[in-house]
């Protein structure tokens with residue numbers, strides 16, 4: 001799905017060679033400041049390598065239009081944006097940006113269940129807690145139904161139990177719909193339990209790559 005060759009980004013990322021497989025769950029672990037967020041920004045073409053190349057389905061990202069790429073690849077950042085308006089508006093906004101048909105309330109309620117958000121669609125999104133906002137943003141991404149999900153610490157603001165439930169929902173969704181998930185996580189346990197492959201980063205380099213328990 002992705003192949004990196006001699007990728008350097010400023011003095012932050014140095015990756016000689018890395019392959020990320022389609023329809024698999026890849027977790028990225030590693031120390032704070034190790035370059036995890038920067039790596040997924042590179043995969044989403046939010047930033048471009050200073051040197052080297054990233055191939056997406058064997059085509060250089062330099063030759064792929066960003067708008068075209070975002071139809072297939074959606075990134076959820078560590079501090080996801082919440083916009084003025086209701087929970088409903090905030091769930092629908094991703095579909096609007098990607099020029100997809102809007103969903104009706106029953107679909108939105110289904111998604112809210114998946115992300116364990118027990119709120120009304122009419123609630124003011126800005127009044128939600130940090131963890132609830134994170135779940136709205138995750139619901140927004142799942143509603144967009146991209147082929148590839150790039151999630152940066154999607155459960156960082158959640159308590160342990162909610163985190164476990166949500167990661168299970170997301171990974172079940174990814175598996176049943178044959179999607180590719182690339183997820184930054186601080187949790188070795190999540191990586192071990194859900195990843196097909198685990199990449200560990202430090203100081204901008206991939207220091208370890210191994211298969212997760214679910215495949216081992």
Ligand SMILES: Nc1ncnc2c1ncn2[C@@H]1O[C@H](COP(=O)(O)OP(=O)(O)OP(=O)(O)O)[C@@H](O)[C@H]1O
Pocket residue numbers: 012030031032033034035036037038039
């Ligand atoms: N645009 C930028 N310009 C300069 N330095 C940057 C930029 N973005 C990130 N950095 C630096 O690059 C390093 C890697 O940052 P990155 O956010 O990728 O780390 P991370 O592994 O995701 O960390 P964390 O787990 O704390 O979120 C950090 O030292 C950071 O300060």
